[in-house]
Structures are given as structure tokens and as C-alpha cells.
Amino acid sequence: MTDLSDVSSRGVRDDKWIPTSCALCYGSCSILAHRVDDVVVKIEGNPDSAIGKGRLCGKGVSGIMTHYDPNRLTVPLRRTNPKKGLDEDPRWEEIGWEEALDEIAAQLRRIREDDPRKLIVQRTTTVTASRVPMLTFTAAFGTPNLSMAGGGLHCGNGAHLLSGLMHASWSIVPDFEHCNYAIYFGASKGHGAGHASGSNMKLAADARARGMKMVVVDPMCNFAAAKATEWVPLRVGTDGALALAMCHVMVRELGVYDAPYLQAKTNAPYLIGPDKRYVRDAATGKPTVWDLKAGAARPFGDVDAADMALDGEYDVGGVCARPAFALLREHLAKHTPEWGEKITTVPAANIRRLAREFVQEARIGSTIVVDGVTLPYRPVAAIAFRGSQGHMNSVYNFFAIDLLNQLVGAADVVGACLGFNPASNGYPGTGRLAYMPYPDDDGLMIAGTWMGYHKPYPVAEPRLPQKPGLQDFFVMGLNSPYLDSDDREALWDKFELPYRPEAMLNFGANLLMSIGNRESVARGLAEYKFMVSIDLFETETTRFADIVLPDCGHLQTLDSRSNYPFIFSLPGGMGEWCWPIRQPVLPPEGQQRRFQDVLLELSDRLGIRADMNAAYNAAMNLEGPYRLQGDHRYSYEEICDAELKCNFGPERGLEWFKEHGVLKWPKKPEEVYWRPFADVRVPIYWEFLVPVFEKMDAIGAPRGIKLPPEYYEPLPDFLPCLSHCCQKPGFDFYAFYYRDVLHTNSFTLENPWLDEAAQLDPFSYTIAINATTGRKNGLTDGARIWVENEKGRKVAGRVHLTEAIHPEGLGVAACAGHWGDGMPIAKGKGVFFNELLELDWDHSSPINLNLDLCAKVRVTLAEENAK
Amino acid sequence: MRWGMVIDLKRCIACYGCQLSCKAENGTPPGVFFARLLKHEEGQFPTVRQLFLPVLCNHCEEPPCVEVCPTGASFKTEDGIVDIDPDMCVGCRSCMMACPYGNRYFNDKPQHYFPDGPTPYEERRTARHQTDVVMKCNFCRDRLAVGKEPACVANCPAVARYFGDLDDPNSEVSRLIKDRGGFPLHPELGTKPSVYYLPA
Ligand code: SF4
Ligand code: SF4
Numbered sequence A: 001m002t003d004l005s006d007v008s009s010r011g012v013r014d015d016k017w018i019p020t021s022c023a024l025c026y027g028s029c030s031i032l033a034h035r036v037d038d039v040v041v042k043i044e045g046n047p048d049s050a051i052g053k054g055r056l057c058g059k060g061v062s063g064i065m066t067h068y069d070p071n072r073l074t075v076p077l078r079r080t081n082p083k084k085g086l087d088e089d090p091r092w093e094e095i096g097w098e099e100a101l102d103e104i105a106a107q108l109r110r111i112r113e114d115d116p117r118k119l120i121v122q123r124t125t126t127v128t129a130s131r132v133p134m135l136t137f138t139a140a141f142g143t144p145n146l147s148m149a150g151g152g153l154h155c156g157n158g159a160h161l162l163s164g165l166m167h168a169s170w171s172i173v174p175d176f177e178h179c180n181y182a183i184y185f186g187a188s189k190g191h192g193a194g195h196a197s198g199s200n201m202k203l204a205a206d207a208r209a210r211g212m213k214m215v216v217v218d219p220m221c222n223f224a225a226a227k228a229t230e231w232v233p234l235r236v237g238t239d240g241a242l243a244l245a246m247c248h249v250m251v252r253e254l255g256v257y258d259a260p261y262l263q264a265k266t267n268a269p270y271l272i273g274p275d276k277r278y279v280r281d282a283a284t285g286k287p288t289v290w291d292l293k294a295g296a297a298r299p300f301g302d303v304d305a306a307d308m309a310l311d312g313e314y315d316v317g318g319v320c321a322r323p324a325f326a327l328l329r330e331h332l333a334k335h336t337p338e339w340g341e342k343i344t345t346v347p348a349a350n351i352r353r354l355a356r357e358f359v360q361e362a363r364i365g366s367t368i369v370v371d372g373v374t375l376p377y378r379p380v381a382a383i384a385f386r387g388s389q390g391h392m393n394s395v396y397n398f399f400a401i402d403l404l405n406q407l408v409g410a411a412d413v414v415g416a417c418l419g420f421n422p423a424s425n426g427y428p429g430t431g432r433l434a435y436m437p438y439p440d441d442d443g444l445m446i447a448g449t450w451m452g453y454h455k456p457y458p459v460a461e462p463r464l465p466q467k468p469g470l471q472d473f474f475v476m477g478l479n480s481p482y483l484d485s486d487d488r489e490a491l492w493d494k495f496e497l498p499y500r501p502e503a504m505l506n507f508g509a510n511l512l513m514s515i516g517n518r519e520s521v522a523r524g525l526a527e528y529k530f531m532v533s534i535d536l537f538e539t540e541t542t543r544f545a546d547i548v549l550p551d552c553g554h555l556q557t558l559d560s561r562s563n564y565p566f567i568f569s570l571p572g573g574m575g576e577w578c579w580p581i582r583q584p585v586l587p588p589e590g591q592q593r594r595f596q597d598v599l600l601e602l603s604d605r606l607g608i609r610a611d612m613n614a615a616y617n618a619a620m621n622l623e624g625p626y627r628l629q630g631d632h633r634y635s636y637e638e639i640c641d642a643e644l645k646c647n648f649g650p651e652r653g654l655e656w657f658k659e660h661g662v663l664k665w666p667k668k669p670e671e672v673y674w675r676p677f678a679d680v681r682v683p684i685y686w687e688f689l690v691p692v693f694e695k696m697d698a699i700g701a702p703r704g705i706k707l708p709p710e711y712y713e714p715l716p717d718f719l720p721c722l723s724h725c726c727q728k729p730g731f732d733f734y735a736f737y738y739r740d741v742l743h744t745n746s747f748t749l750e751n752p753w754l755d756e757a758a759q760l761d762p763f764s765y766t767i768a769i770n771a772t773t774g775r776k777n778g779l780t781d782g783a784r785i786w787v788e789n790e791k792g793r794k795v796a797g798r799v800h801l802t803e804a805i806h807p808e809g810l811g812v813a814a815c816a817g818h819w820g821d822g823m824p825i826a827k828g829k830g831v832f833f834n835e836l837l838e839l840d841w842d843h844s845s846p847i848n849l850n851l852d853l854c855a856k857v858r859v860t861l862a863e864e865n866a867k
Numbered sequence B: 001m002r003w004g005m006v007i008d009l010k011r012c013i014a015c016y017g018c019q020l021s022c023k024a025e026n027g028t029p030p031g032v033f034f035a036r037l038l039k040h041e042e043g044q045f046p047t048v049r050q051l052f053l054p055v056l057c058n059h060c061e062e063p064p065c066v067e068v069c070p071t072g073a074s075f076k077t078e079d080g081i082v083d084i085d086p087d088m089c090v091g092c093r094s095c096m097m098a099c100p101y102g103n104r105y106f107n108d109k110p111q112h113y114f115p116d117g118p119t120p121y122e123e124r125r126t127a128r129h130q131t132d133v134v135m136k137c138n139f140c141r142d143r144l145a146v147g148k149e150p151a152c153v154a155n156c157p158a159v160a161r162y163f164g165d166l167d168d169p170n171s172e173v174s175r176l177i178k179d180r181g182g183f184p185l186h187p188e189l190g191t192k193p194s195v196y197y198l199p200a
């Protein structure tokens, strides 16, 4: 009965545990795949790795069933039905790779000769490994248009902008090892989702066992809130108002904040003129501060931080100047807890108490010794992610929350809010992979490393857009709704976009489900003259493709950097630097091919191999003998080998990593708690927004684009979503969605083990509504209901009445509700929340383009209940 | 020697890792979960608590299931594990009726997850389970035999599960139960479970 005897009776040829990486979510935990006679019989965590430390979530161990899913694509397909639409059958015919690649190359060559920008490249965020290959192909082809579909648009535009600007990293997390008081706003880090998901579950549990107090601000009490010391339910999308009210209490009522930190590490002392701009030194052009000792305005670099005024009003050459902090103090006057209560529904007394607890626990001024190094100690952290930033007020919500950290100096010091690994001294063997945040001319922080080519700061110059997503105009944006929105054509006209997208190369993204309502996205998709989709399954989106290419899964593919950059999915805090790879455990099935190879092959056919090599050199920072040369046709193995050897020396190439799986070295306190060691300041006053707005308005206004200036003020405020302004009778609920611990985006719904568990979970596939409100509305647990937005779009599902949700909230888990036949296990499971999202100008943040992810809805009993 | 498990409800985050790593280890058919996660809500808005309870066979010291088994297929090992010899099981399901915790499953027919047929993984791991017999958690005896912890323990990402000798007062599990007030489920039934919980 044991596996071993079972195996030996068949005669074992091969029995191996192979170190590689999970790809069921972007956490990319290190795994060991147990392969017996060409069959993977188990996936376990790799205890040698710092990423997951040998333990996996339910998704990771279930990867076997994704791999062996008989519904995986195995042959290239060509569409024979020229019509594209939600109800159109593509009428696939199987074709050979040669034919498929010939046709793709011919189409792409035509587009490239015409205008390479007409190609939109798109990738899923689930597979982090797709970033570099897709980025290099995009660069080599010559299109600026690389999109992450719903991935970035829903969760990243605010979170990564703010984390980058204020913490030089992709995301933020409490320093679990030392933090004593964490307040989460719509985040679940440490509770089964997010970056470094696997590792954070243990770190958060350790913190809980140690006694860290955790307050979770969330419309729903699940995951993080369920484990919290205190759940603070609030009205959906009002997180920023709560944070502002807490700032009000800290600054104006308690008068407690970390003045030395604000003086030395932020632009709080910078003098601001009546034009909202820095008062600059005439000779050097540097921002000035008021030197209390000298009684004069001087460039910030010439003054001891302790002598910088944070308050007051000064006459600087006839100009009335005030430190940014004084303006913040004044600005916060209106954000009283009573004001906050009206917006958030959180009682004013609670807001005061939370603020008091936060500053008390911050231990302002204290230090602690870690590994022999004396460091500032601020054991509190305010953490935000997808929930709080997924609104019109995306930027200010996150900004206001991070101000809590900045006011008490709880930023990248011991116990505080940490960016994920913003500073690295590099791999000791070669000195490679070293990076550190550094200042611009104004002293403000530039991230040491980043995920894309363009860092969140300094902010780019807005221009008449050359990208259909308009991000070169909306320079604070990352991902854009305007590739798919209803009004995209009108906007492109207004902005005189010199071309129109014509082709899409899609890797794994199911944008019909991941962005907004499917009718809007489908309309946009159908307009592409040519679409290629490289995918594991025939998703709803892939059914719009002209050619479909079957990809290899996570157990069949290769990636030299499954967890790099370190700012993405390596756990923050002390511990180890860790570089794992992903390697093939099983061969392709049928005609599956790795997308990385396909892109190299296409680049050869297009004659852009030299550009591709150059782009790989840039993206991987390949140096010296490891630089890819000319248009030499390297295999993907050779490229991975070059990156590994370049980083870790000639002995540690692909072969070494295939055998060992990971390379680790210890983190130093100066790396993890880098803030005191870097001469950088972060902006508590976003002066740069003033010129950004002026420039945008100068471009937009003559073209009839009216930008709301209130989104571009240097200090954060609460700006409502459309849902907060809805007065329509009967529309009583704020609908929102959240990540389910069992599912990653729309992908894992097809995994039968995860689907089975989700069917048994009370929340995964249902619509959560407050029990009291639900009963008042005549709902009974389990009833089938319609949820309808103001525009009449609606979705159906079973209601789950629960006490664990705000009375005005309506919560839906995951990106569920597949309708296509290509993923039959997933079909019809759960609720397709995104159908309730409108995709247009009015529902997109006018500063960072984040889509508004809440909707005011009406709930009605479905017909069958009436019977 | 008496193997036992301690599950720390303060650390558990309801990630389903135990339920699914058990499935991956044992290749259990659809509908069969040797390890399961239960969710329960207590209180009223806004003072509500969500309670997560991972459950599995309690490997009771006084197992009612073993007592009722007419063939001796259900048995208890010397180190306290309750297991079933499928060759002796006649599928009468008396034990399922007797188990007050609902931790036994009947494997009525060969099953697999995709309608298309068993995957190569299932051919390896699921097909070896005999049909027409009762099946249950056996504390991963095969893993114990090669010095590994049970799958659900080794895998739990929140490190909420501990395994060891309840007879040894100095073992980690014994100390956790003592220090943190560990409790079994339904002690009033007198089954003396070997699975303990630490308060949330
Ligand atoms: S957290 Fe993500 S990467 Fe880690 S095991 Fe789970 S699905 Fe895989
Ligand atoms: S694996 Fe651990 S944390 Fe996850 S549900 Fe099971 S006991 Fe809880």
C-alpha cells in the first residue's frame, strides 16, 4: 500500500525530488517536485529556500492537478470563424507550429513595418516569470505597449506607486519579527495572499503568537480580520478618510509625531510658497528649509536636520513661506474624527483610540540593537493593499494610510512598515545585485531597483499620449483601463493618438474576466485585427484569438529568476537573500512549447534577434563576458545560464542551480533597516503634483479633457467614488470583491481540488451580505439573488448571510464565474463580480488610472425563489 | 509511545493547506478529506468572530470505531494510530456510524477528478486505494516510517500543526498542551482523542 512498494512493484527507473518554483500565484514559492517514473506524484515546499521555507498553501500543493488537467491546450489552433464575439464559436482548426509561427511572423512583420506601436503585448501577473521575456520582446519589437490586463489595473496602480515612492519597494509589510501593533487597511499580507504569500503566513503567525496587536480595517471580517485582535468594519472605499482622521488626532489633538524623523527623512521641513511649490534657493535651485539657528531660509542640504523648522510662517525674500508640515497640520484641521465617522461609519471615539494606540505603541525616539547594530525602533505599521487602493481615490487612500507611518517615523526601521527588500549590498561572491535608494536633486528618494523600466519617481513629463493606454499623459498611472474602455475611441480622438492598436500578443491573461464588464472588454478585443494567445487553457479571452499557442506549465518550464527582483516576492525583514530558479520536471505534452522559446523563435523570424539580445542584456543587466552578442541565436537555456553566471560566478550557472535549486546568503541589518543609512527623503507633501497637473491641463484642456484638480493637490484628501454619491433608491449595497485564499485570479478555478474545497467553503462561491440587512431585505441564506449596478448590469449568485460584513457591504470572492467551455471545471462556479464594473472615464481614477472597483448595487431575489 | 497532534488555532489562518496537502499526499478520491477545514461564525456584527477549525481523525485512545468493527479491519497500532486494513474491511460501515467526529469515508467506486479519466497522478496515488472499503487518516504512517512528519504537519504554512509523542511529558506536543491549555474535541464522549487544539 505504500507509495514505495507501489513503485518498486513496477520497477523504478527514476525517483527524484526536483527543486523548482510554484507558479499557482505570483508568490512563486520554492517547491520540490517528486517525480517517479515520469509522473509527478507530489509537490512539497523546498525547506532549503527562504521562499516558503518548505511549506505551501493549498494552491501550491494542488499544482499537480493544474499540470495534469486534460483540458490543457496541447496543439496550436487557428480560428476559422472570422467573426469574434462573446457568443461566437472560433471554430478552431489544429495547425502545425511552422504554419502558426509563419502566420504570426507575417502579421507581426507587417505591423512592425507599418508602426510597431500597433502591437499590444499583454501578460498575466500570475506568472512572474513572464515579465522579462515579455518585456524584452516588447522592447525589441519596438512597441511601448505592455499591459498586465486586470492584474495591475485592479491592485497595483496605487499600491505600487505609493510603496515605490515612500518605501522604494513594490509592496509594504509590517516587520513581523519586531512589530507590536499593525493596522491593515484592505490588505491580507500574512493571511494567504499577496506578495511573499507563503513566507508571510508563518511570519504573521509568529507575530501573533508573540503578541503583536493587529487591527484590521476592512468591510469584511475574513482572512486577516478573522485573525485580528480587532476588526474595524468601515464603509467600502473610505479607508483614506479613516487614516486622515487618525492623522488629525495624532497631529492636532495629541500633538505626537516624530519630529526628528520628519526633519531628517521627509520633505516636511521644505518651505512651500503660496503657489504650493517649493521655495527654492536662487543660487542652487535647491528646495529651502527655515534654519531656526540662522533665522534664514537655506538649501536643505546646508542645514542640520534638527534646526529645520516644521511649523511657522516665514518671509523669504518677500514671499510668505511655510514648511510643508505646517501646511499638513492646517490641512488636517477638517479631518476630525467626527468628519471621519460620517464618511467611514467608524465611531469617532474609536478613531481617537486607534490613533492614540498607534502613537503610543510607536515608541517615538527609541532605539534597539539588532545583530550588534543600534537602529531606530518603531514597532508599529500601517499597511494597505488592494482593498483600500481599488477606488477612485486610490492615490490619496494609500497616501493617507502611509502618512500614519511617516508621522511616527515607522518607515523601514525595526518593527515598522517595511518595503520588501529595497536595499541590497549584493551577492557577496560577486558584488552583483547591489542596489540602494538614492536621492534626486531635491533630496527625494528614487527607488534603487524596480519591476519595470520606469520608476514611480521621479515622475515623467506628461505629454500628448503616444500610448493607447494614455499612461504617458497620466504619468502617475501604471496600468490603464483605456485599452478596453467604452470611450477609448473618443479619448484617442481627443488626444489625437496617431495610431490605433491592431494586434495583440497575449500571454495567459484572461482580460475578459479580469478587467471589468465583459461586454466592454469583448467589444475592444473583437476590434483587434489579429490576436495571438499563448495560454495553458482555452480561456474566454483566448477564444477571441486568431491563433492560439499551447504553453508549458510551471512543471515544464524554465526561469532563471523566479523571485527576482527581491522587491517583489522575497519576504521582507531579516533572514536570507534567496535566489531560486524554476526548471522543467516534466516534458511538454503534445506540442506544447515554452513561451520563452516561442518569443525567441519569433524574434528570429522577424529579424529582431539583435534587439532581443540587447533587451535581455538590459533587462537582466548582463555584463562582461555574459553579455549576449549581436544577433547570435541563443537558446533560452543559454540566456538563463548567462544571467546566473553573471550574477553568481562561472561555477554557479544553470547546471549548478538545477542541482541545488536555490542560492542563499544572510541579510544584514543595514540592508533590511536601510532608512537611517540612505540620505533620502520621502514626500509627505507631493509638490511635484502641482507642475504635473499644470502640464497635463495645458495638454488636456484645449482638447476638451477636463481634469479634476482636486486629485492633484499635494496633500491627501478623501475623494468619493461614484458609489458614495449614488442616491438611486433601492441601491443600498456597496459591492466589492476580495481575494479568496483558495484561488488566484481566474486561473485556479479550473483546478478540481481547489474548486472542490471552494464549493465547501461558506464564502468562496457565494455573495456575502450582512445577516441583519439581508433579512430586512427579505433574503434568506442560500437564496439565489441578482446583484445589479446602476447601469443595469447584473450577476446572479447564492447569498450567504453573515455577521462578518459591514451592513452596507456586499462581498464576492475571487475572479470567478467562468462561462467558457475551455475550462469546464471552472465553468459556472462562483460569481463574476467584474461584470458590475463600468469601464469608462467616469470610473477611472483621474490621476493614477486605477479602476473604481466598488459599485453601488441593488439586490433582488432571482425568479426561481419567487416560485 | 502515543502519536498525537496539536493544532494551534491562534496560528491557523484557514488556508486549506492541510486539507489539500493531505489530498496530494494520499490521493484521496473526490469527496474524501482526511483533513478538513471547518469555518464557524460567532457573535453579532460588529463583535463577530470567525472561527477556523481544522479537523482530522482524532486517533482516539478509546476508539469507538475500532470497537464496533466486526472483522478486526479497524485497529489501533501500538503507537496509538487508528488505521484500517483494507484487505479485511468488508465495507459494512459500522465504524462510520460509530465515529462521532465523522472522520471516516466510504470509497464506494473508483473515482477521479476529471470526467475524462484519471490523471497519471491519480493512476499512481488514487488508484491504489481499494474500493468498497472504508478509508481514513492514518497519521501518514508511510511518512512516519521514513522519519517524516505527517504531510499536513510538515506543510502547514502558518506552522500551526505539531506532531509528537503524547506519552512523553517533555515532547513539544505535551508541553504545548500543558502550557497553553490544549483541549480535544468533545472530551465528554470519552473517546480520549490524540488530537488537541490550542485556543485562538
Ligand atoms: S503562495 Fe503562491 S507560490 Fe506559494 S505555494 Fe501558494 S500558490 Fe504557490
Ligand atoms: S494548513 Fe495550517 S494554517 Fe492552513 S488551514 Fe491547515 S492548520 Fe490552518
Ligand code: SF4
Residues within 6 Å of the ligand: B021, B022, B023, B025, B026, B034, B035, B056, B057, B136, B137, B138, B139, B140, B150, B151, B152, B153
Ligand atoms: S496525518 Fe496524514 S492522513 Fe492524516 S490528515 Fe494529516 S496528511 Fe492526512
